[in-house]
Structures are given as structure tokens and as C-alpha cells.
Amino acid sequence: MxxxxxxxxxxxxxxxxxxxxxxxxxxxxxxxxxxxxxxxxxxxxxxxxxxxxxxxxxxxxxxxxxxxxxxxxxxxxxxxxIARTFQNIRLFKSMSVLENILIGLHEQTKYSYIEAILRLPRYFSYEKMMREKAMEILEEFAIAGFAHSNASALSYGNQRKVEIARALATNxxxxxxxxxxxxxxxxxxxxxxxxxxxxxxxxxxxxxxxxxxxxxxxxxxxxxxxxxxxxxxxxxxxxxxxxxxxxxxxxxxxxxxx
Amino acid sequence: MKGTVFKTIAILSTLLFIYLCDRFLDSYTLSIMNNIGIFAILALSYNLINGVTGQFSLEPNGFVAIGAYVTALFLIPADIKSDMFALVDPAETVLAMHAPFLPAIVAGGIASMFIALLLSFPVFRVRGDYLAIVTLGFGFIIRIFAINNPAYTNGAMGLNDIPDNADFLWIGSIALITFVVMLHIVYSRYGRAMKAVRDDEDAAIAMGIDTFKIKTTAFATSAFFEGLGGGLLASFLTTISPDQFTFMLTFQLLIIIVLGGLGSMSGTLLSTVLVMGSMEWLRFLDDDMVIFAMHTGAHPGMRMVVFSILLIVMMLFARRGLFGDREIMDIIGEKLGKRSGR
Known part of the structure; x- marks a missing residue:
């Protein structure tokens, strides 16, 4: 086995x-x-x-x-x-599809609080990298076109896809x-x-x-x-x-x- | 890069505006603007924990009081303190405290932040309305502490003769810094995580977010800027007493952030100007007015009635506040059909 x-x-x-x-x-x-x-x-x-x-x-x-x-x-x-999705869809409703995926990437976005506040170079390089990664994942699910739409505006089937994509983003x-x-x-x-x-x-x-x-x-x-x-x-x-x-x-x- | 250029221009022109106001405006207008600046600092930071992170908290009056007292004690020279403290002699530490203006207000901020960190350990371990209850009680405790420890606070008489270093250059610049810092937080992984906690805490945890850490970060950041604002307030008013830091202060800030839109920093800024400004602009309503040659007589408090009506009307038409939970830049960006993707 x-x-x-x-x-x-x-x-x-x-x-x-x-x-x-x-x-x-x-x-x-x-x-x-x-x-x-x-x-x-x-x-x-x-x-x-x-x-x-x-x-x-x-x-x-x-x-x-x-x-x-x-x-x-x-x-x-x-x-x-270990990543999961929920039985009843639980997307972050106030956020765009892209931002939902970025939340999944939160732990891999490795700039500190101070670096974010002072907008140091690591902030820019990681934000750029993570956005590209998020778009890649969205393309896998053929929903890259909705990246900037509000997550709650998507159809039910697409919301399910976003939820799986978001879980996938946590690597x-x-x-x-x-x-x-x-x-x-x-x-x-x-x-x-x-x-x-x-x-x-x-x-x-x-x-x-x-x-x-x-x-x-x-x-x-x-x-x-x-x-x-x-x-x-x-x-x-x-x-x-x-x-x-x-x-x-x-x-x-x-x-x-x- | 276009965004960075635009931001730099916006910051520089705001600084120029602050300088010109400080230089050319009369003292009455400036005092209103100082008030607006201080309340902007308080409301923006309050919005971070209440609006962005969605944790219903009633803390500002407590943290503002801490900031104000700490700053005041650092600013007042030792000999004036000995003269001022009427009930008992000031404590040794109080006499030893002395610092220039900037370190003094930062110390006020740090003191508030420290207390916030201590509070967050019990409060954020559990979910629910505990934060509101604890912070409400905390505000009362701070006030009672200030009244009952005259060796540190001069009791109910409060502190006066605080050096008035806080001019509009200071207050305006710090308000600007607060605004920029808040936006930088909102548009970062931390801000996104805070919004995630607000939208759905379980889903946020399922994304690997340590929600305790995120809530504590938001709370401590709010507390820091509230303490800073408190320090500015103390120096601006030159006199503070426990009665200034009642729940009404928190309530006023709550009105501002709800009107501006919970979670919207630009909305908060606009509503601070509207709320604090209209308190002044509506002052004529309190006076005797002549309508069609008839004297209405003076009705002190009339402006509050009108203010309340205006507030209700505004909330009827914009139920989620002026800008909802979004920033003006995003709304404009969308209207122009531009996908900012920030």
C-alpha cells in the first residue's frame, strides 16, 4: 500500500x-x-x-x-x-473573488505588519507575486474573468468553484x-x-x-x-x-x- | 507605480494645505479644524476595530483618557505639577515624568496600546459580545481610577496648564499619517484578514488565519492611535478632567463611523468633517432668529434637534453609511470602469 x-x-x-x-x-x-x-x-x-x-x-x-x-x-x-470547503458556501461576501483567494494565500504572503504600514519593498514584491498566483489558481477553475467581481455576485456553481480555489490557495x-x-x-x-x-x-x-x-x-x-x-x-x-x-x-x- | 505617484502628490498637497491653513486661517476656524483633525484620528482608528474587523467595541473613551493623561503628565513641568495638585502631593513618578511633545504623545499611544494588549487576552479568547461589555466597563474603570487617584491624576479637578504644543501643523499631519496608515493596513494581507474575520470568522480560521492574533493587532493599533489622539486633545484643550472621557465621547465616534460607513476609512474622514463641522455650522440655530420680522427667541439645543434630524435623513438614504464598507477610490475606480485590483 x-x-x-x-x-x-x-x-x-x-x-x-x-x-x-x-x-x-x-x-x-x-x-x-x-x-x-x-x-x-x-x-x-x-x-x-x-x-x-x-x-x-x-x-x-x-x-x-x-x-x-x-x-x-x-x-x-x-x-x-489540511484545507477544507464548507457544506453551505462561506465566501467572504464583502470582498472580490481575487481577494477571497488572497485570503487563502495569507500565510504565504510573508511581509510583516510594519512592512505593510511603511510599504517597504517586500510588501510590493509579495503582493505582486500573490496576485499572480491567485490569478493562476482562478484560471485553473476557468473563473479568472470574475477576479474583480464581488464574490457574492457570482452564480452558485461559480461560488462553489471560488470556495474550492480558496482552499487550494492555502497550499x-x-x-x-x-x-x-x-x-x-x-x-x-x-x-x-x-x-x-x-x-x-x-x-x-x-x-x-x-x-x-x-x-x-x-x-x-x-x-x-x-x-x-x-x-x-x-x-x-x-x-x-x-x-x-x-x-x-x-x-x-x-x-x-x- | 501610477498609484504611488498619485499618492505622493496627494500627500504632499495635503501637507501644503495643512501648512497654508495653519498660516492664514483665523484662530476660530483653526480651532474647529483642530477638533475635526483630532476626531478624525479617533474615528479612523475606531473604525479599524469596529468597522474593518467587525468587533463591536466601545473602548475609545478609555484609551483616549489614558493617552490624554499620560501625555499631559509628561508635558507639564514638575514645579507646575506641585502647585496644581491640590488634594495630595503628586507621586514621585509623576514629578519625574517629563518629555518633549512628540515623545509625550507617542508615550500616550504606547500606554493605550499596552493596556489594549492586556485586555485582548481574556476578551478575544471567546467570541461574541464580550468585547463590547468589557470595553464599556473599562471606560468606566478608567474614569473612576482617574477620580480616585489624585496623586497621579489630581482627581476630579483634572489637569490644567498643559502646554499647548498641538497646533494644526501637528494635528493635521498626524491625522494625515493616521489616514495613510489605516489605508495601508486595509490594503494589505492584514486588512484582508481583518475583513475576513468580520465576514466569516470560521471561514477565516479555515484559511489558516490566526483570528486571535488578527483581532489583537487591530485592537492594539486602534488603541495606539486613540492614545495618540488623546494626547493631542490634552495639549489642544490645555486642560483635562475625568468628565471629558465619558461614554458620550465613544458614542459620538460611533455616530461618525456608522455615518461614514463601517469599514470605510475615506467615509469616516468625510463624516468626521460633516458631524464635527455641523455641530459648529448649526450653532446659529441656537440663537435668536428673525423670520419674516418675527423673533423666534433663543432656543439653546435647537442645533442638536436639527442635527439629529439630518442624521436620521442621511441614514435613511444611505443605510450602510456614506460609502458602505468601501473606499472612495474604489468606488470612483469602478465608476470609471477601471479595474484597480489593488
Whole structure:
């Protein structure tokens, strides 16, 4: 097996008396596109929040590159190379698309407060460099034309792209996408899966995504984990998931009806 | 580069304007302009924490008071202090404090900034309205401290005979510096991070931004300039007392920044001129007026009524303030169809 980038080791998360995640374990190899699926309330977003440091797991460990990262500060997780998007789009609404990407580049923009106030040379060189980098990322998503538009003025599909682009700007090793195709039409979804595969190659990423659209999952994911009420009920290729009896009885009926 | 040239020209011509005003205007007009300058410094820095960073804070009166007292104590010569302190003898440190004007006001700024850093540790660890509550209480504490420690502040009698070094050259230049510094902050990675914290704190954290550090930076910067403004105020008025630094001062600044647009530095500057100016320009309303040969009689306070109505009307038509959360340069740039991309 290839190098394990992320390992979830029997993680349990309890909120008061509710067990959201129950002794869950899975591992993601470097370079994989890994899907996390399951109906609403299965605990998918909770797992995201645990990996990104928003929640500290009640028990169990999260290992990233072999280091225990359970319960680290959320901003620290980003510095270590874990970036995420949100289920409901959370762009910085008062800012332009370009500025949104520049926020993602914040930590790589290495001039100090004093250098910014006094407008010393490093300010200019970094600002120029980061703007070019931001435009490059926007071009990857074919939304460079909107760079100076207000982020909230974009269409829903394009806002999703901006959010992924912004996460990509933080220079992650592991990119976590929470329902990237939600609310997109089939053509947009098709385009999105092409973009995700492309950025995976271009930026040497490992991708973990939550998704309900099984067609999208089938097209893009190497492996999936299926969750039901915080427990893992399947682990394997998406093609096998679709024919797995346990999964069918628990989920796919719901997907087909949906 | 075009922007830099334009900026240099703008700064130089403003300096020339300040010099000419100081040289040729009469003392009444100058005192209004001094007032506007000082309030511009206070409002601009207040807007950084409240508007740009979106942290609802009610701190200015406390920090202005600290700046004013520290500066005053540095400026007043020791023998005058011994004469002035009526209730108790001044403390040894108070007598030993002495500095020229510029170091004195900078010391006021640094003192405020230091207190702000101490406050930010408990306050920014949690989210919510704690900042507003803590800073509101802080303003009262500072005032009560000033009243009850006569060895340092001369109690409720306050300090007078403060050397009046703060002419319009000083106040105008420092207001200009404040404006430029604030814009430099806004158009930098720090300003963007502050706006990100305002727009969506969780998303900002997910971008790797240490929001505690960003909020503390904004708060301390605000405090520094409020302290500086306080020092200028002390020297401009030549007399200070605890009653000047009540919540009303904060309230007045709040009106200015909301009218100008939370997050807009140029809007704040314009609204400072409008608010502080109209307080003076509407003064004729308080006096006896003759309308169609009828005497209206003097109504002291009439200008405040009219002022309030004007304020309400303005807020009706510009609900997010004069310039919203944007700068005049960006609005003009967009109108011209230019993509500034700054």
C-alpha cells in the first residue's frame, strides 16, 4: 500500500448523550480521491470537523503524515496542509473573488505588519507575486474573468468553484471538500469532476470529499467509506459500494428515491 | 507605480494645505479644524476595530483618557505639577515624568496600546459580545481610577496648564499619517484578514488565519492611535478632567463611523468633517432668529434637534453609511470602469 497520509483510528465523538461517530477507522493513501458517503446525520461533516481541528474527538486519534493531530487548533491544521470547503458556501461576501483567494494565500504572503504600514519593498514584491498566483489558481477553475467581481455576485456553481480555489490557495496536501457538487446541474458537475481530477494532478493533492451524488462519486472516487449513524458499514471501491447489500438496504434506496 | 505617484502628490498637497491653513486661517476656524483633525484620528482608528474587523467595541473613551493623561503628565513641568495638585502631593513618578511633545504623545499611544494588549487576552479568547461589555466597563474603570487617584491624576479637578504644543501643523499631519496608515493596513494581507474575520470568522480560521492574533493587532493599533489622539486633545484643550472621557465621547465616534460607513476609512474622514463641522455650522440655530420680522427667541439645543434630524435623513438614504464598507477610490475606480485590483 502507498504511504498513508491520513489515518482515522477508532475515533468516537459524543455530543452530550448523542454518539455522532462511533469507533470509526479508515485510512487514506497519498494521491487518492476518497469519498465519504451516507445519509444526512450520518456524521460525515462531524468527521470533517474533527480532522480540521474544529472538534476534539471524545476518544481515538487522527494521524496526519504519521503525526497525531487530534484536537489541534483549526488554523494550525491549515498550516500543516489540511484545507477544507464548507457544506453551505462561506465566501467572504464583502470582498472580490481575487481577494477571497488572497485570503487563502495569507500565510504565504510573508511581509510583516510594519512592512505593510511603511510599504517597504517586500510588501510590493509579495503582493505582486500573490496576485499572480491567485490569478493562476482562478484560471485553473476557468473563473479568472470574475477576479474583480464581488464574490457574492457570482452564480452558485461559480461560488462553489471560488470556495474550492480558496482552499487550494492555502497550499494543502489534503483537500477536503464538503459536498462540492451540491446544487450544481449535471453539466456543472461534469466540469467540476474534471477540474478536481486536474488540480489533483497539478497540485499533487490527496482529496477527501463528502458527496450525495453517486454518479459524481463513481466518476471521481478511488475508494469510499459509507457511514450510517456514525458507524462504518462499507469500505472499498465505489463500484462495489453500489452492489453491496448492506449499503443498498441502508442507503441506495434513498439515493434512488431522492 | 501610477498609484504611488498619485499618492505622493496627494500627500504632499495635503501637507501644503495643512501648512497654508495653519498660516492664514483665523484662530476660530483653526480651532474647529483642530477638533475635526483630532476626531478624525479617533474615528479612523475606531473604525479599524469596529468597522474593518467587525468587533463591536466601545473602548475609545478609555484609551483616549489614558493617552490624554499620560501625555499631559509628561508635558507639564514638575514645579507646575506641585502647585496644581491640590488634594495630595503628586507621586514621585509623576514629578519625574517629563518629555518633549512628540515623545509625550507617542508615550500616550504606547500606554493605550499596552493596556489594549492586556485586555485582548481574556476578551478575544471567546467570541461574541464580550468585547463590547468589557470595553464599556473599562471606560468606566478608567474614569473612576482617574477620580480616585489624585496623586497621579489630581482627581476630579483634572489637569490644567498643559502646554499647548498641538497646533494644526501637528494635528493635521498626524491625522494625515493616521489616514495613510489605516489605508495601508486595509490594503494589505492584514486588512484582508481583518475583513475576513468580520465576514466569516470560521471561514477565516479555515484559511489558516490566526483570528486571535488578527483581532489583537487591530485592537492594539486602534488603541495606539486613540492614545495618540488623546494626547493631542490634552495639549489642544490645555486642560483635562475625568468628565471629558465619558461614554458620550465613544458614542459620538460611533455616530461618525456608522455615518461614514463601517469599514470605510475615506467615509469616516468625510463624516468626521460633516458631524464635527455641523455641530459648529448649526450653532446659529441656537440663537435668536428673525423670520419674516418675527423673533423666534433663543432656543439653546435647537442645533442638536436639527442635527439629529439630518442624521436620521442621511441614514435613511444611505443605510450602510456614506460609502458602505468601501473606499472612495474604489468606488470612483469602478465608476470609471477601471479595474484597480489593488
Amino acid at each position: 502507498r504511504e498513508r497520509l491520513l489515518e482515522i483510528e477508532s475515533v468516537t465523538m459524543k455530543f452530550g448523550g448523542v454518539t455522532a461517530i462511533d469507533a470509526l477507522s479508515f485510512a487514506i493513501a497519498r494521491g487518492e480521491i476518497y469519498g465519504l458517503i451516507g445519509p444526512n446525520g450520518a456524521g460525515k461533516t462531524t468527521i470533517f470537523n474533527i480532522i480540521t481541528g474544529n472538534y476534539r474527538p471524545t476518544s481515538g486519534r487522527v494521524l496526519f503524515r504519521g503525526e497525531d493531530i487530534s484536537g489541534i487548533k483549526a488554523s494550525e491544521a491549515v498550516h500543516r496542509g 494543502p496536501t489534503l483537500l477536503m471538500l464538503d459536498e462540492p457538487a451540491a446544487g450544481m446541474n449535471p453539466i456543472e458537475t461534469e466540469e467540476l469532476s474534471r477540474i478536481i481530477r486536474k488540480i489533483k494532478e497539478d497540485y499533487d493533492l490527496t482529496i477527501l470529499l463528502i458527496e450525495h451524488d453517486m454518479k459524481f462519486v463513481n466518476a471521481i472516487c478511488d475508494r469510499v467509506t459509507v457511514l450510517d449513524y456514525g458507524e462504518k458499514i462499507f469500505d472499498g471501491s465505489p463500484a462495489d459500494a453500489v452492489v453491496d447489500e448492506k449499503v443498498i438496504s441502508a442507503y441506495l434506496g434513498e439515493f434512488r428515491n431522492a
